[in-house]
Amino acid sequence: MLETLRERLLSVQQDLTAGLKTLGDKSREAKKSRYEDAWAALHKGAKDCAKAGELVDSEVVMLSAHWEKKRNSLVELQDQLQQIPGFLADLECLTASLAQLEANFEEMENHLLCLEDLCEQCELERYKCMQTLQLENYKKTKRKELETFKAELDAEHAQKVLDMEHTQQMKLKERQKFFEEAFQQDMEQYLSTGYLQIAERRGKF
Structure with a gap:
């Protein structure tokens, strides 16, 4: 609308200028009128009207530029206002996503706690298995030591039995030898004297 008014004022100014020029020409032809x-x-x-029109035109141009700037600001504001529903929808969607993310974090934290419990249980079971294995190895070691000690005792006992049997045999041989010698002496004495001294030798064995 302001642009149309500006165009009309310029047209009036041009018409007045042309009319005045024509009248000036005719007035020059009629030297006396x-x-x-x-x-x-x-x-x-x-001329005064033309100057006033030019002043009004400049003011109209400035006013038009001012209102054009205001219109652009208003259009920009309107565009921003039109974007508000979409922004609110995005904000609502983001809020829902944050709530879901918080729930996921809580669920993840619970899973981590369960995993920590499982790790502790696994560590306890591993410790039990290690202790059981050590106990079995200890039992095997002690069993081998016991078997070795028993074998040593058996060998020592067998050796002692052999030594005792050998000692007993030696004593028996010595006793037999003693009796044989005593018998031989008795026989010799008997043959020489006709008398035996058996009671004197009974206390030695």
């Missing part, structure tokens, strides 16, 4: 003073006054008024 009774309307010369009136035309001069009219011409001066037209």
